[in-house]
Amino acid sequence: xxxxxxxxxxxxxxxxxxxxxxxxxxxxxxxxxxxxxxxxxxxxxxxxxxxxxxxxxxxxxxxxxxxxxxxxxxxxxxxxxxxxxxxxxxxxxxxxxxxxxxxxxxxxxxxxxxxxxxxxxxxxxxxxxxxxxxxxxxxxxxxxxxxxxxxxxxxxxxxxxxxxxxxxxxxxxxxxxxxxxxxxxxxxxxxxxxxxxxxxxxxxxxxxxxxxxxxxxxxxxxxxxxxxxxxxxxxxxxxxxxxxxxxxxxxxxxxxxxxxxxxxxxxxxxxxxxxxxxxxxxxxxxxxxxxxxxxxxxxxxxxxxxxxxxxxxxxxxxxxxxxxxxxxxxxxxxxxxxxxxxxxxxxxxxxxxxxxxxxxxxxxxxxxxx
Amino acid sequence: xxxxxxxxxxxxxxxxxxxxxxxxxxxxxxxxxxxxxxxxxxxxxxxxxxxxxxxxxxxxxxxxxxxxxxxxxxxxxxxxxxxxxxxxxxxxxxxxxxxxxxxxxxxxxxxxxxxxxxxxxxxxxxxxxxxxxxxxxxxxxxxxxxxxxxxxxxxxxxxxxxxxxxxxxxxxxxxxxxxxxxxxxxxxxxxxxxxxxxxxxxxxxxxxxxxxxxxxxxxxxxxxxxxxxxxxxxxxxxxxxxxxxxxxxxxxxxxxxxxxxxxxxxxxxxxxxxxxxxxxxxxxxxxxxxxxxxxxxxxxxxxxxxx
Numbered sequence: 068x069x070x071x072x073x074x075x076x077x078x079x080x081x082x083x084x085x086x087x088x089x090x091x092x093x094x095x096x097x098x099x100x101x102x103x104x105x106x107x108x109x110x111x112x113x114x115x116x117x118x119x120x121x122x123x124x125x126x127x128x129x130x131x132x133x134x135x136x137x138x139x140x141x142x143x144x145x146x147x148x149x150x151x152x153x154x155x156x157x158x159x160x161x162x163x164x165x166x167x168x169x170x171x172x173x174x175x176x177x178x179x180x181x182x183x184x185x186x187x188x189x190x191x192x193x194x195x196x197x198x199x200x201x202x203x204x205x206x207x208x209x210x211x212x213x214x215x216x217x218x219x220x221x222x223x224x225x226x227x228x229x230x231x232x233x234x235x236x237x238x239x240x241x242x243x244x245x246x247x248x249x250x251x252x253x254x255x256x257x258x259x260x261x262x263x264x265x266x267x268x269x270x271x272x273x274x275x276x277x278x279x280x281x282x283x284x285x286x287x288x289x290x291x292x293x294x295x296x297x298x299x300x301x302x303x304x305x306x307x308x309x310x311x312x313x314x315x316x317x318x319x320x321x322x323x324x325x326x327x328x329x330x331x332x333x334x335x336x337x338x339x340x341x342x343x344x345x346x347x348x349x350x351x352x353x354x355x356x357x358x359x360x361x362x363x364x365x366x367x368x369x370x371x372x373x374x375x376x377x378x379x380x381x382x383x384x385x386x387x388x389x390x391x392x393x394x395x396x397x398x399x400x401x402x403x404x405x406x407x408x409x410x411x412x413x414x415x416x417x418x419x420x421x422x423x424x425x426x427x428x429x430x431x432x433x434x435x436x437x
Numbered sequence: 438x439x440x441x442x443x444x445x446x447x448x449x450x451x452x453x454x455x456x457x458x459x460x461x462x463x464x465x466x467x468x469x470x471x472x473x474x475x476x477x478x479x480x481x482x483x484x485x486x487x488x489x490x491x492x493x494x495x496x497x498x499x500x501x502x503x504x505x506x507x508x509x510x511x512x513x514x515x516x517x518x519x520x521x522x523x524x525x526x527x528x529x530x531x532x533x534x535x536x537x538x539x540x541x542x543x544x545x546x547x548x549x550x551x552x553x554x555x556x557x558x559x560x561x562x563x564x565x566x567x568x569x570x571x572x573x574x575x576x577x578x579x580x581x582x583x584x585x586x587x588x589x590x591x592x593x594x595x596x597x598x599x600x601x602x603x604x605x606x607x608x609x610x611x612x613x614x615x616x617x618x619x620x621x622x623x624x625x626x627x628x629x630x631x632x633x634x635x636x637x638x639x640x641x642x643x644x645x646x647x648x649x650x651x652x653x654x655x656x657x658x659x660x661x662x663x664x665x666x667x668x669x670x671x672x673x674x675x676x677x678x679x680x681x682x683x684x685x686x687x688x689x690x691x692x693x694x695x696x697x698x699x700x701x702x703x704x705x706x707x708x709x710x711x712x713x714x715x716x717x718x719x720x721x722x723x724x725x726x727x728x729x730x731x732x733x734x735x736x737x738x739x740x741x742x743x744x
Binding site (some may be wrong): 071072073074076077078079080081082083084091126127128173174203 | 508509512513515516519520522523589592593596600601602604618689690691693694697698701715716717718
């Protein structure tokens with residue numbers, strides 16, 4: 068339509084719409100997540116997770132952000148594959164805090180962040196830096212980032228003592244405004260780690276001490292002028308040195324309605340290949356479960372029965388409903404249902420013999436600005 | 438203590454004002470300077486009177502050479518092309534030559550013999566464009582950015598103030614307004630719309646928190662002859678002034694868009710109302726009989742940022 072084209076053309080002119088703008092209001096958000104995963108006849112992990120996030124702009128060019136999250140985790144974690152008999156009951160608390168400061172410049176921003184999360188047997192600390200730069204016409208934004216995480220691992224079963232893991236990640240991306248209604252982004256990440264990656268609570272779990280991960284994320288957001296809705300689509304390719312390749316496809320449709328209501332249905336499809344050292348639930352005839360056929364106690368080979376390293380496909384359907392209350396407060400509820408099956412793997416056959424895995428989560432939140 | 442201060446200046450043959458929140462008048466003057474400088478830069482860069490500007494060089498090379506473009510000029514020419522396409526060819530930045538025949542100070546309707554050769558020089562569709570360059574195909578043809586230069590300058594100046602951290606105020610270039618934030622207490626600025634037949638009165642007052650308001654009317658430069666009003670907005674097809682609308686004000690996210698919608702409405706005459714309604718923007722229009730048409734709407738959003 069000619070009439071709308073003119074506005075879109077005006078918005079695309081150089082220097083008129085600022086890409087980098089420090090928020091001018093403080094926000095406080097409180098969220099509560101309840102997550103439960105399960106397999107046939109077994110409720111596995113149950114997580115109840117309250118979180119608080121606060122962001123305060125200072126002097127128009129700084130943004131200070133801090134968040135605290137506490138996870139109360141209880142349930143049964145399979146000790147190998149999905150065998151119920153091996154499940155151990157446990158209950159524990161994980162606490163995480165992190166803080167970030169962002170400085171906004173006319174066409175750039177720089178963010179420094181640090182955080183710590185820990186439970187009694189696992190402590191993780193990270194620092195990261197990220198910078199973004201916009202082109203003169205503000206239609207292109209480049210993004211670079213780097214981070215380091217240091218983990219300290221002291222399992223209660225003394226499988227290992229004072230183990231560590233150090234991970235460095237690098238990220239580079241570009242965001243481009245194609246039309247006033249379309250934004251696309253490409254993001255490359257490279258992660259390199261060294262240390263203890265194994266799960267100390269699983270039988271027969273030994274993973275390489277050096278790992279590399281690469282991923283490419285492509286995103287496209289489209290705004291529908293007529294309804295005011297926005298679609299967000301993304302594809303992510305991931306590959307790592309364990310031999311896991313994965314594809315993630317995500318679609319979301321953010322649809323505003325009258326009286327401050329917004330409804331966002333979403334669908335995520337996922338598929339991955341198995342890690343090179345993952346073994347199917349077929350066990351050695353001499354030792355029985357959980358030992359894989361031909362198992363040797365002395366060869367020191369990498370092996371894992373972790374279902375997360377098997378070949379599978381998964382789908383998540385979600386629905387988020389938000390309601391604005393007054394000008395500055397939003398309440399939201401988000402429901403998600405996740406299902407994972409070996410036979411749902413795309414581009415290849417899935418791992419056999421695993422029980423179906425599913426999860427559901429519900430998150431409620433309130434955000435207020437002032 | 439923060440109050441709002443007004444910094445006045447003259448540019449683009451208009452009375453201009455930057456209004457913003459500051460601790461003192463001196464502080465406001467200092468903050469406003471970057472916006473005033475930007476307006477002066479645009480006025481100098483795109484003037485067709487000053488020798489050596491990109492517009493002068495394109496016009497001087499008419500009928501002869503291709504001229505290389507900088508990216509800003511190329512973007513504005515692209516915008517001009519969208520206006521031409523979106524207005525059935527009525528918004529034509531080559532139509533400025535018609536003013537050689539119309540002398541609004543003398544106040545005389547030109548003879549057809551004077552208009553005819555000038556109409557030959559009008560025609561954006563004949564302008565040759567290639568990536569990074571442009572050529573006017575005929576000697577005497579001229580480009581003129583006057584149809585949106587002032588609004589563009591208001592938007593650029595407001596963007597610069599915002600980037601410098603300003604959150605409350607507006608840029609007003611001769612009635613083309615870009616509001617970059619509400620008053621310091623959060624309330625909207627009340628912007629008056631001039632009565633097209635009485636310069637001392639307003640016909641409406643519009644609350645604007647953020648966004649832009651521009652007005653095109655038949656009352657800025659005009660003369661009357663034999664009881665008929667001849668205004669400065671000329672139809673590029675006939676070379677004669679349009680006469681259906683007295684005044685059209687449009688509220689849009691950017692002044693350049695608001696001004697373009699208002700001017701195209703004037704140019705489309707009675708069909709302008711449908712065009713305005715299609716735009717989905719808020720407007721207030723007064724026709725030749727003094728009838729008022731208005732539509733209040735919310736702004737159209739743009740694509741939300743990526744998470």
